[in-house]
Amino acid sequence: MAQTKILLDENEIPTHWYNVVADMPNAPAAVLGPDGKPITPDALAAIFPMSLIEQEVSAERWIPIPDKVREIYQLWRPSPMFRAHRLEQMLGTPAKIYYKYEGVSPAGSHKPNSAIAQAYYNKEAGIRRLVTETGAGQWGSSLALAGQMFDMEVRIYMVKVSYEQKPFRRSMMQTWGAEVFASPTNMTNAGRSVLEKDPTNPGSLGSASSEAVEEAASRADTNSALGSVLNHVILHQSVIGLEATKQFEKVGDYPDMIFAPCGGGSNFGGAAFPFFADKAAGKNVRLVAVEPSSCPTLTRGHYAYDFGDSVGMTPLLKMYTLGHDFMPPSIHAGGLRYHGDNALVSQLYNEGLIEAVAVPQVATFEAGVQFARTEGIIPAPESCHAIRACIDEALRCKESGEAKTLFFNLSGHGHFDMASYDKYFAGELEDYAYPEEAIRQALDHLPKVG
Numbered sequence: 456m457a458q459t460k461i462l463l464d465e466n467e468i469p470t471h472w473y474n475v476v477a478d479m480p481n482a483p484a485a486v487l488g489p490d491g492k493p494i495t496p497d498a499l500a501a502i503f504p505m506s507l508i509e510q511e512v513s514a515e516r517w518i519p520i521p522d523k524v525r526e527i528y529q530l531w532r533p534s535p536m537f538r539a540h541r542l543e544q545m546l547g548t549p550a551k552i553y554y555k556y557e558g559v560s561p562a563g564s565h566k567p568n569s570a571i572a573q574a575y576y577n578k579e580a581g582i583r584r585l586v587t588e589t590g591a592g593q594w595g596s597s598l599a600l601a602g603q604m605f606d607m608e609v610r611i612y613m614v615k616v617s618y619e620q621k622p623f624r625r626s627m628m629q630t631w632g633a634e635v636f637a638s639p640t641n642m643t644n645a646g647r648s649v650l651e652k653d654p655t656n657p658g659s660l661g662s663a664s665s666e667a668v669e670e671a672a673s674r675a676d677t678n679s680a681l682g683s684v685l686n687h688v689i690l691h692q693s694v695i696g697l698e699a700t701k702q703f704e705k706v707g708d709y710p711d712m713i714f715a716p717c718g719g720g721s722n723f724g725g726a727a728f729p730f731f732a733d734k735a736a737g738k739n740v741r742l743v744a745v746e747p748s749s750c751p752t753l754t755r756g757h758y759a760y761d762f763g764d765s766v767g768m769t770p771l772l773k774m775y776t777l778g779h780d781f782m783p784p785s786i787h788a789g790g791l792r793y794h795g796d797n798a799l800v801s802q803l804y805n806e807g808l809i810e811a812v813a814v815p816q817v818a819t820f821e822a823g824v825q826f827a828r829t830e831g832i833i834p835a836p837e838s839c840h841a842i843r844a845c846i847d848e849a850l851r852c853k854e855s856g857e858a859k860t861l862f863f864n865l866s867g868h869g870h871f872d873m874a875s876y877d878k879y880f881a882g883e884l885e886d887y888a889y890p891e892e893a894i895r896q897a898l899d900h901l902p903k904v905g
């Protein structure tokens with residue numbers, strides 16, 4: 456019988472996170488303050504504990520995972536890797552397809568890998584409350600879970616359109632003891648300023664994060680936690696790729712190409728960067744970030760300094776951006792609607808060391824349904840992006856007769872996204888290419904640096 460699940464023992468949960476900075480050919484671009492000068496770590500101390508700030512700027516290749524974090528990881532890690540025999544057969548491709556399934560976490564996605572670590576370091580630093588933003592609710596539910604594990608209060612600003620579309624994600628957060636508000640709210644200056652301009656504003660990740668950052672900065676007992684974009688989040692997510700490298704060893708295989716959906720870059724970096732170490736050492740492996748055509752940050756955005764939030768409160772990060780005032784269309788992969796991308800992902804992409812591809816919405820659901828009907832698992836709409844790109848490559852292999860080994864990160868399940876599947880089945884989903892004009896205009900709104 457051909458092997459389908461490739462499993463590791465609990466004692467094979469990684470003991471260290473992998474930091475890609477150690478293998479990058481050039482040092483990461485500096486993070487700048489409002490004056491255009493590189494910021495000092497202290498500038499972040501109002502909203503993050505020093506241990507995470509150190510991780511944010513670390514160049515160490517290996518960073519130890521605290522025992523308490525590994526013990527909580529044991530609830531769902533190591534996550535399984537699967538060989539997609541049935542999908543391969545249905546496609547009739549000579550390619551071998553593997554996927555790593557992060558939907559086995561309690562929250563249903565990869566996000567608890569970092570939420571647990573962030574709650575741990577905040578608790579260690581004497582912080583009592585965590586506040587954050589969430590889009591589709593995946594990050595909010597992960598942080599709510601993490602807060603519960605470490606007996607901390609959690610408050611969540613949830614993008615209003617998702618709050619209304621995904622009531623059960625809100626129920627999950629409340630089950631794990633968190634307070635949830637539809638953002639923009641009247642509770643912060645950032646929220647009030649958005650509502651003043653447009654009382655019907657449906658919210659965005661950028662404005663919800665402005666609200667969270669403002670609250671964290673104004674209270675000594677409260678810190679902020681981010682579900683993606685920052686380097687320490689990518690670091691924590693490296694458990695995905697580290698386990699995958701062992702799982703490939705177990706079956707004596709190695710990927711030619713790796714695909715992962717890319718919103719802020721954390722599951723892509725987490726799944727792919729541990730393989731970058733081999734690539735830096737000369738191995739031929741292609742790392743492909745997959746984004747929606749409606750939010751084409753890497754494939755069509757500008758590589759420039761920009762704010763991480765929409766109001767302009769965060770330091771300036773050098774990244775691919777559609778402009779911090781980008782108002783994304785309400786597509787059904789809420790987790791991929793961010794205007795920017797992680798700085799390390801952006802730099803490696805700019806240097807041609809990783810690749811990116813954008814895929815349209817309808818085709819991603821088509822791929823997700825094909826996947827569910829062969830492999831069984833119903834993927835999150837975000838994950839469908841990686842599946843689409845992987846299937847496209849498998850079909851190219853069918854044409855060329857190449858037996859490539861393909862690997863993708865199935866970042867989460869779609870059990871709370873069935874309303875989006877319903878729209879797909881009803882033929883109500885549309886493809887929306889982000890307009891060229893809006894991309895050009897974004898340039899004028901970028902902060903002036905230097």
Ligand SMILES: *Cc1c(COP(=O)(O)O)cnc(C)c1O
Pocket residue numbers: 564565566593594682683684716717718719720721722723790791835837838866867868
């Ligand atoms: C949040 C999310 C993503 C995208 O986020 P990244 O920061 O790019 O990792 C992808 N898949 C799922 C299921 C998510 O919840």
